[in-house]
Amino acid sequence: MTQTTNDNSPAALLLGGNGKTGRRVAQKLRALGRPVRIGSRTGTPAFDWNAPGTWGPALAGVDRVYVTYYPDLGMPGAAEQVGAFAKVAVAAGARRLVLLSGRGEAAAQHAEECLKASGADWTVVRAGWFNQNFDEDFFLEPVRAGELALPTADAVEAFVDADDIAEVVVAALTDDRHSGRTYELSGPRLMSFADVAAELSKATGREIAYVPVSDEAYRGVLREIGLPQEFADLFTQILDGRNAYLVHGVREVLGREPKDFADYAREAAASGVWEV
Template identity: 80%
Template sequence: MTQTPQASQARPLVIGGNGKTGRRVAQKLDLLGIPVRIGSRTGAPAFDWNAPVTWEPALEGVDRVYVTYYPDLAFPGAAEQIGAFSEAAVAAGARRLVLLSGRGEEAAQRAEESLKASGADWTVVRSSWFAQNFDEGFFVESVRAGEIALPTADAVEAFVDTDDIADVVVAALTDDRHIGRTYELSGPRLISFTDAAAELSKATGRAIAYVPVSNEEYRAVLRENGLPHEFADLFTMILDGRNAHLVHGVEEALGRAPRDFADYAREAAATGVWDV
């Protein structure tokens, strides 16, 4: 990866800089000697997607932005907010925007077009499901309990490691060759949730099972835990097979293969995150 002279002096804004991909992007930029501003509600200045008044202060002195959106680009209103923010970013002097998007999500693609319409120097990074959802997100307590109950049946997914995502994002933020590119990322193989449970069992040395449940049962669990029940809709993208094929954005952007889920599982298990 090569940096432009301007990039080495710049201050990127990393929205969601405490999240799964944003934290890694910020850490990798820091290792390159590039100071980072974290865009979050607890940042200084604070950034809140639902409070546009916070956008301009967060963008002051920034020329590049890693754009992640919570809860998900597939949610209603996301494309409009992405468009409004992108216009504000370009007006503030932040011309290079790198957007984390989703594979096979029509709503996410509308958000991509909203970002591009701002006139920014853009890169889009479309990702499959994160491997780290099993130790940093939705599924960590289920893995600890030894039972992953989800409405995915025997569908397969090409789980992608968030370190691979972060490496692609950092390349896009620091190298002009990635401007105007859309990278679709996946892991190196397709696996079912039963396969994932088997890899986690092997990594932890104890039995972890995948248990299929209905979509309505899963919605009820989300509601009980105070999470948007719309998250259940994201599983339809696994069930309908739209992403049941490998893509090669990691190789295209970085010139190397993506990490395998088994390697992720071994390294995560070694941290003790799933110890009972």
């Protein structure tokens, strides 16, 4: 077990440390007394995936890294960038690398292999769709508007909570027993978007409707509001059922069940984020 808590201990670099999982990892590490460095273009020193000259300064004095890739591991060239960064990190002395990857995504798994090839002490955390997509990301405004109009038919997903992901990542960053392991994370049940709408309705006390639409119609909506057409492709992994089963990485690492969507929705509603 690695449990260094003094201020002179090496820092953990958190790439995307201001994001949904990154800021939660930062909070939990700081609560343990662990020094943290946020890896972002606004960080000090700055980190930019597209500017390799920023990697070395960001890694100075760092012995472990939480690796999240922006905008997505499925982007062309992402795997190669992750592999190149991993080699720089290991050479700089940051041998413990924890990668946030995606369930059922071939491109993400290619990035995993590129990271492993660096010779790092690695842990891979594979997650699917986050609960927090509904209050911190692209479904926030549709929930506020009371309608989720999406091209998902009756397909199901095992939505996972960002707090659970962060807790698993912290364990991987601080406990040597997780080196060389791949953990797949999901929530405790499979849910359709109709199920999600029902839970959101219960939590908010008002009707949140799920309206199934065609892929073509959804792409038309994206065009109207100025969002990239590629956004519609995110639903492919739900529609083809590749992640339509439960996995147990949360229980394996943390010794407890993952947070249920109903508990997430109740907590988020209490924060007022969905109030109109």
